[in-house]
Amino acid sequence: MAGTAVRGRLTWQVSAVTALIDETASVKTIELQAPDWAGHLAGQHLDVRLTAEDGYRAERSYSIASAPGEPVALTVERLEDGEVSPYLTEELRPGDDLEIRGPVGGYFVWDGDDSVTPLMLIAGGSGVVPLRSILRHRSNLRSTVPVRLLYSARSLADVIYRDELDQEGAGVEVIYTLTRQQPQGWTGHRGRVDKSMLSEVAWPPDQQAIAYVCGPTPFVETVASSLVGLGYPAQRVKTERFGGIGGS
Amino acid sequence: MSPISRGFHGRRREPAEQSSRVPPGQYVTQDFPVLSAGPTPRTALDNWSFSIRQSGNTSKSWTWSELQDLPVEDVTADIHCVTRWSKLDTRWRAVSVDTLLAQVEHNARYVLAFCDGGYTTNLPLADVTAGQAWVAFDYDGEPLAPEHGGPARLLVPHLYFWKSAKWVRGLELLDKDEPGFWETYGYNMYGDPWREQRYAGD
DSSP states (O other): OOOOOOOSOOOOEEEEEEEEEEEETTEEEEEEEOTTOOOOOBTOEEEEEEEOTTSOEEEEEEEBOSOTTSOOEEEEEOOTTOSSHHIIIIIOOTTOEEEEEEEEOSSSOBOOOTTSOOEEEEEEGGGHHHHHHHHHHHHHTTOOOOEEEEEEESSGGGOTTHHHHHTOOTTEEEEEEESSOOOTTOOSEESOOOHHHHHHHSOOGGGOOEEEEEEEHHHHHHHHHHHHHHTOOGGGEEEEEESOSSOO | OOOOOTTOOOOOOOOHHHHTTSOTTOEEOSSOOOOOSSOOOOOOGGGOEEEEEETTEEEEEEEHHHHHTSOOEEEEEEEEOTTSEEEEEEEEEEEEHHHHHTTSOOOOSEEEEEEGGGOEEEEEGGGTSSSOOEEEEEETTEEOOGGGTTTOEEEOTTSOGGGSOTTEEEEEEESSOOOOHHHHTTBOSSOOGGGTOOBTTO
C-alpha cells in the first residue's frame, strides 16, 4: 500500500467565509478564503473547530468539496441532533471566521493520474462530497480517464450538486438511484444500491477500475462487499464512511 | 488564540462524572461507529491464526482454538477514536498480549500489528505489555462482528482506536519504529488521546 506521506505539523488556521450556497434543503456549501492553506488532494478532509464565548470547543472532520488548486470549500449536511453541522448550515454567515486544520488523509484520494484505469465513484447521500472534488479535479486537468458515478439519494431534491453533475462532459457517466421518492416518469434506478445494481452499473472487474465508495456505514459495507463479490480486488476498493458517529 | 465563533454556544457538555474520562476534543457516543479504508475482510476461523514474527520468521503461532484455550480476561475500557467519538465502559473478552509474548524470546522495542486486508499499525512494545493490550474476540457478550474487526482485533484502549487494529493476525517484533498504514498517511506515530496526538507532529 504505497502512499503519499504527509509530514509536518498541521496547525489551526483562521479562514474567512466568502459564500454559502444552498445545495438542498438540508445541505450547504461553505466557501472559504484560507490564506495559509498549503493545498490539498482530491478526496481529503479537514477539521473544523468552533469556540464558544466561554471557551468551550467542538471539532469535527468534513470532506473537502473543492478540487486541488481551488479555494477550500466544504459541503455540510445538517444533522438534526448535531452540534456543529446546524451551526455551519444555519448560523454561519459570509465574513465570519472559521478555524480549520488540514488537509487530512492520504488514502481516499485521486492524484490525477489518468494513465491508470477507470474510476468507479459510488456515493450515498452526502458521501458525494469527496467524489465531487475528484470529478472537478479531473475536469480541471482535462483528464480523459473514464468515470462512472453511481449516486444514491433519497429523492431528486436530495441530490447535491445536481446542476453540476448533469453538466459533466464526455467520459463521465452519472447514474442516480433514488431510494425513497421518484418523480413521475422516472426511468432511472430506484432503491438501494445492491450487488445486482452494481453488476449492471459498475465497470466490469476486467477493466481494472479503482472504486471510491463514500457514504453511511451500512451503505459502504454493502457496496464494498458487493464489489469484492463481483471480482474487484479488495485493494482497489477505497472506502470512506460517515454517519452514526453521534451526530456531527 | 482561537477566534470566538459568533453565535456558537455548544450544547454537548459532558456530565462532570464523565468529563475527566473524555480526552480533549472528544465527545461521548452511545453508538459504535465503523471506520476502515477498504472492504471488510472475512476469514473463516478454520483458516485463522495469530502469529508473532521476528526478522521475517514466525516465532510462534496459534490457531483459533489454541488462542481460545489461553487464559481469557474480561476487559472493560473507555475507547477514543481519532474521528472524535469516545465510548465509555466498553466490554470485551480477550487474551492479554502479555500472555502471547511470554511464549516468545525477544528483545524487541516496537511492534507492527498486521491484519487481513493489509492494514498495519505500529506501537511501542511498552504500550502493548504490562496489562495494556489484548487480542479481543468478544464485544459486549457477543462474538466480535466483522465490521468491528472480528473475528479478532487488537485492543489498546489507552491509545487512539486506530491502533486497536481490526482483523488482526499477528505482531511483528521490531527494533525500530516503523509507520503502519494510517501513520504513513499523516496520522501520529504514537496516538495518545490525552495529548491529542491525532496527526504527524502533534
